[in-house]
Amino acid sequence: MSPIVSVEHLGKSFGGLRAVHNVSFNVEPGEVLGIIGPNGAGKTTLFNCMAGMFPPSTGTVHYQSENVTSWSDAKLARAGMVRTFQLMRPFGSMTVLENVAVAAAARGAKERDAMAQAWEILQRVGLDHYATRTSKDLPTAGLKRLELARAMALHPKVLLLDEVLAGLVPTERQPVIDLLLSIRDNGVTLLFVEHVMQAVMALSDRVLVLNHGETLAYGTPSEVVANPEVIEAYLGDEVTNVDSK
Ligand SMILES: Nc1ncnc2c1ncn2[C@@H]1O[C@H](COP(=O)(O)OP(=O)(O)OP(=O)(O)O)[C@@H](O)[C@H]1O
Numbered sequence: 354m355s356p357i358v359s360v361e362h363l364g365k366s367f368g369g370l371r372a373v374h375n376v377s378f379n380v381e382p383g384e385v386l387g388i389i390g391p392n393g394a395g396k397t398t399l400f401n402c403m404a405g406m407f408p409p410s411t412g413t414v415h416y417q418s419e420n421v422t423s424w425s426d427a428k429l430a431r432a433g434m435v436r437t438f439q440l441m442r443p444f445g446s447m448t449v450l451e452n453v454a455v456a457a458a459a460r461g462a463k464e465r466d467a468m469a470q471a472w473e474i475l476q477r478v479g480l481d482h483y484a485t486r487t488s489k490d491l492p493t494a495g496l497k498r499l500e501l502a503r504a505m506a507l508h509p510k511v512l513l514l515d516e517v518l519a520g521l522v523p524t525e526r527q528p529v530i531d532l533l534l535s536i537r538d539n540g541v542t543l544l545f546v547e548h549v550m551q552a553v554m555a556l557s558d559r560v561l562v563l564n565h566g567e568t569l570a571y572g573t574p575s576e577v578v579a580n581p582e583v584i585e586a587y588l589g590d591e592v593t594n595v596d597s598k
């Protein structure tokens with residue numbers, strides 16, 4: 354099977370700062386790749402380069418065997434590679450339902466179909482009770498779900514998720530992990546940046562560890578949490594109690 358996403362020697366510099374340097378990995382269709390690393394390691398920058406927010410300084414991104422390195426975020430999203438944002442960006446004055454319907458319409462659905470699809474997705478992510486509220490009234494957990502719902506409305510084949518669990522209290526996490534597992538079970542390939550190790554362990558087939566923009570480790574979840582360099586750079590004492598991170 355050929356990889357659905359292939360990143361080769363990707364680099365991004367901001368002035369003199371090397372935010373991402375020489376990062377390479379492949380993702381197979383249906384695989385879940387967790388991306389971890391300390392604050393400032395380059396995780397979001399990697400996603401920004403992959404999802405067409407800005408071009409990388411070096412290297413290439415292939416999606417479905419096509420070189421998409423210079424594609425815009427909109428073109429990539431239309432082709433099925435969709436990302437969510439670490440800082441959520443809903444249309445605050447629209448209702449929750451409208452926010453998702455706009456995404457469905459962007460994918461080509463007519464207004465009534467877009468509303469119907471949006472409603473179905475809101476039920477799936479557990480936001481149907483909030484459908485007619487304006488999105489700026491949502492608590493953090495709701496905004497995270499809305500961000501996921503909007504991404505799902507674009508019918509992604511590959512989803513890049515940037516810290517969808519950040520800001521959630523532990524009891525709010527498992528339902529989102531279960532939702533991500535169900536999205537994966539529907540055939541969506543997931544790449545997710547996350548600090549919550551409970552989710553990284555539960556979801557990932559493989560884990561990429563970034564540190565100072567470079568690949569520190571790349572392997573199965575149990576391999577990376579046992580890697581002394583990863584413990585030193587990132588996990589620290591948490592490795593004995595990954596549930597708490
Ligand atoms: N648009 C930008 N312009 C200049 N510097 C940037 C830009 N985006 C990121 N950086 C810098 O690049 C480095 C990597 O940042 P990035 O946001 O990718 O880290 P991260 O791994 O996502 O961190 P966090 O876990 O805190 O979200 C940081 O030093 C950051 O300040």
Ligand SMILES: [Mg+2]
Pocket residue numbers: 396397398439
């Ligand atoms: Mg980040």
